[in-house]
Amino acid sequence: KFGGDVGELLVRGPNVAEGYWNRPAETEASFDDDGWFRTGDVVEIRPDGYVAFRERAKQILVLSTGKNVAPGPVEDAFAAGALVEQAMVLGDGQKFVSALIVPNFEGVREWAAREGVDLPDDPKAICRNDRVRDRIDEEVERVNEGFESHERIKKYRLVPEDFTEDNDLLTPTMKKKRRNILDRYADEVNMLYDGRGENEDDEREATL
Secondary structure, three states, X not given: OOOOOEEEEEEOOOOOOOOOOOOHHHHHHHEOOOOOEEEEEEEEEOOOOOEEEEEEHHHOEEOOOOOEEOHHHHXXXXXXXXXXXXXXXXXXXXXXXXXXXXXXXXXXXXXXXXXXXOOXXXXXXXXXXXXXXXXXXXXXXXXXXXXXXXXXXXXXXXXXXXXXXXXXXXXXXXXEOHHHHHHHOHHHHHHHHHOOOOXXXXXXXXXX
């Protein structure tokens, strides 16, 4: 049962339990009125009939326009390039999608050497380098081409610190601790959406 081409996967059948024993609240939250079990997985029905996993439902961003955005596929699309190490897509409750982007500094330095671009050693300074940001613009535009207009990154900020388990921005299974990242980069996120914060010049607006 699906609400469209993309939606939460619901299942029902003889191999699916009818509820949780003596836990009515959890049963009500996990099943719809017709008895379908909510898996918590957002999936896409592909034209070939296969079902493709998109994102966990609890990770879905709901824009102020009512549009839903699965951040995982957008973030994963950067892996096809060599200049972005990590990205976290934002936008829950906002009018548009934005992102915090961690450059792949090794890849950036290799690109700079090929192009004859003189880069500073400091990662923060690299994130503020105009040539680097112009090149990252191209990566964002490449990723945007693969998504619907409401899913595309409109603005982004480069941040110099990898998301790791050591700095409490990743779980032991390498999943992003999104709340921790939002707290760590609250100033940068504020700049993306309402201009409140420092270093306004670090913000970049993608070409849609």
